[in-house]
Amino acid sequence: MKKMITISLMAFAISASAFAEAKKSLHDQFTGQGYGAAGCGLGSILFGQKPGMVQVLAATTNGTFGTQTFGISSGTSNCDHSRATAAIKTEFFAAQNEVSLKNDIAKGNGETLSTLTRVANCGNSQQAAAALKVNFSEIYPSSSASSKEISSKIVHILSTDKSLSCKLG
């Protein structure tokens, strides 16, 4: 009986804290205290919020898209990258838009790719897009490459090729 009470109390506490977590608002998102109800990372958006079975998938996708990989100085995994360097912003954007960006790099053009070169402040965005396309198999060596590996390779290519004049500092 005692055990039952403990378990139900724990369950209550967990669900209450999950609820409190979810109640973070616009203010919290922009004062660096949290990351809002929508969470940070596509995984938590797609699998973390909706009722039903997809809930359980949140854990798996968070590993892929989680902000821990991209966590910046504040120590909390929030989405506010406004003070981050262009390199970090570019890596983050690349990871959040991974599927679509990969399509665009294979094609050599597209909205997600041109937005990426914008985030990376590339002076010559068309040439930057072409450079990424040429390096497709280097950026995506296998289908199992991690988001972190992929996005750091992209940043590496953009920052080493000086003719693209991307300002990632």
Next chain:
Amino acid sequence: MLRVFLILVSLLLFVQIRFCIAKESTENLIERLPIHQIAREKQWLKLLHFEKNWIGITESQSNAPEFFLSPDGRKSAERELLTNLALFLNPPKVSDPNENVLCRFPARLEYLQKRLTAFSIHWPTATCPGFKAFKDRLAAKSVSIVFSSYYLNNPSSSFGHLFLRFNKEPQKVSSESERFELLDFGINFAAVVDTPNALIYGFKGLFGLFPGTFTAQHYYYKVREYNDFESRDLWSYELALSQEEVDLLVKHLWENGPNHFPYFYLTQNCAFHILSVIEAAAPEFNLVERLPFYVIPSDSLKALASNPGLIRDIHYRASPRSLFHGRLKSLNQNQMEWLKQIVLDHSLDQTKPAASLTEPEKVDVLDAAIDYLDFRDAKNLLKKEKLATELKQEVLIRRAKIPLMSKSFTSKLSGNEFPHAGHGSMRIGSNYSYVKNSGSGVGLNARFALHDLLDPQAGYPEYAQIEFLNVKMRYTFEQKDFWLENLTLFQVKSLTPFTSFDKVPSWKFRLGMETIRDKNCINCTAGTAEGGIGITLQKSVFTFYLFTDGEISTAPSFFNHPVRVGVGPTGGLRLQFTPSFQSILESNYRYQFLSRFPHTYSLSSDTRYGIKKNWALDLKLSRWTRDLESVAGVFYYF
């Protein structure tokens, strides 16, 4: 000398007056202001979200004490105004600058400052780092309302979803490539859901037990979620608001950060509150009052369209599914073969069909394959499931080797597809009917939402039926009797045509009551739940479907047993003469377990002709095991 004296006197007087004003106490100042009047003005009431509730009392819809400075601000717009003014004029000291009242309620402050310019009030100022960060990141030049189209696979999205986007560059004047729309911010109003249980979710959603809050995200999250992951088309309606109104809207959303409203799935939902914040910033438009009591997202778009000049531009962002079907139309026979080989047989081998293709033709095939895999394998690609990512990787490596750019694909819109152009979401109708067993009579019907397979198609999905609360009543002249003939609580039919690319089943579900007309009980009313799974085939104007159904119905007056379970097929054919002139022929057979007479069947033909946008004529002939009916009627959508 006289002049110097005069100047001195006037200077003295001026200083005196200034001094008096500065010394005037806040109480005295407030007494001079038209408080009573402002508290009744539209914009002040809208900024506090005062609306008349269902028992006729006007009060704020907000549930959050943080949204008010006066303890009874939720009930009294005037007391809230008094307290706001008193605190804005003498803001209490706080340790966190963001907690300053001037920073917490920037929209109310700006509104009052402008409204009271005639009184030359000296307003204190404050620096608000949090708000400034928010405003700078939004960098809003215009605002769009984004409609994410109907998504049948999630009940809470089956009517579509609505959110705001703040544009860093105006949508209308700049081209997509220069706008970097993905980096704009989306503002969402949604229920904070705290349960994975669908039943509890439904209950709490209907009765306003979830708090609804505003959240901000980069627009690319929205595109990835709705457009890519769920394959829903997105429609952006840019509003013709002035820069001043856009700025006020940003401020008002900031005020709403810690605020929450009870989220009612049917009434005060995303569609309602997106309009309510816009109206607070731009009160010259009438939006909330143009909404029906129950709000479907597309109703909000209709409310926008009913304000002349409010919509500046409409932009369509096709989902991968729509893109794929668009690209498919331009492929020739050899290209089709190679496409099927890639996406269905998972082979990029180029010996046969691909050998004869030119490089640009290959690009078209590979691009179509990319869109196709993106919607078919959306979840698996995101989760990096092995099979899906390996095939996609192969396709993309192949694509990257061809040094040609892709055609940017835009589908031509006729205007009929615009979601605001559809018929009204509610429908009422009347009819004259003749029934073999009960004689002639007249009928009345009302449907709360939204669309069936025969309603005029403009603005709605072509192969879907979504109905919520459809009531049919009938009065017979012979028996002088008025009764509930049919009631649908909820009904969904998804008839996606089955093709080699879209190997998806059709499905349907219905919950309601209906009049049984077979030997087990004639004209008795039974509660029923039915579902079915099947297949739909489509060729030119014909849509053919075949289902295997299961149903459970209950009526106290059934012979043998009050509950019966039926199983059997349903077949139907829809003929589409025009998008607003269609016919359905349908028949079904059921084997009714637990019944004395287990064989039941029905046959029907229903033809509807839409006249203008919101009127339709209907002729329906039906035959059941023990009855015949013919009905001629008219529908009005609003």
